[in-house]
Amino acid sequence: MLSDYPAFPILLSTDLDASRAFYHGVLGLPIQREDLPDRIVFGSAGGSIAVTSSTIGTKDTQTQMAWRVPNIHAALEDLRSRGVRIEDYTAPDPVTHDGIADMGHSWAAWFTDPSGNVLAVVEPKG
Secondary structure (H helix, E strand, O other): OHHHOOOOOEEEEOOHHHHHHHHHHHOOOOEEEEEOOOEEEEEEOOEEEEEEEOOOOOOOOOEEEEEEOOOHHHHHHHHHHOOOOOOOOOOOOOOEEOOEEEOOOEEEEEEEOOOOOEEEEEEEOO
């Protein structure tokens, strides 16, 4: 049954003003709704990303959300032009070259939001 319905991520924010500035101002995502003081919902390709207020944020260093992109190099060029810092990793993490890791099935790159959520862009292979 749930496979018939869209899912959306809910990210934690320790500072909704900083999150608004990042997701809307830097990444350019439209604001669909603001339920202040607790939540902002952003749009992304017909879907939604909810960012909700949290006193502690996330403590996880794993990827919380990823965008599937057709060209990872173009996506990184755009993100960098917006001032987004792309992470570089060495072993034992996936090793990146110019911010991109070969994950076998795809290429991936990571960045973080103001609350420490790890976000990614992923280009599937083939």
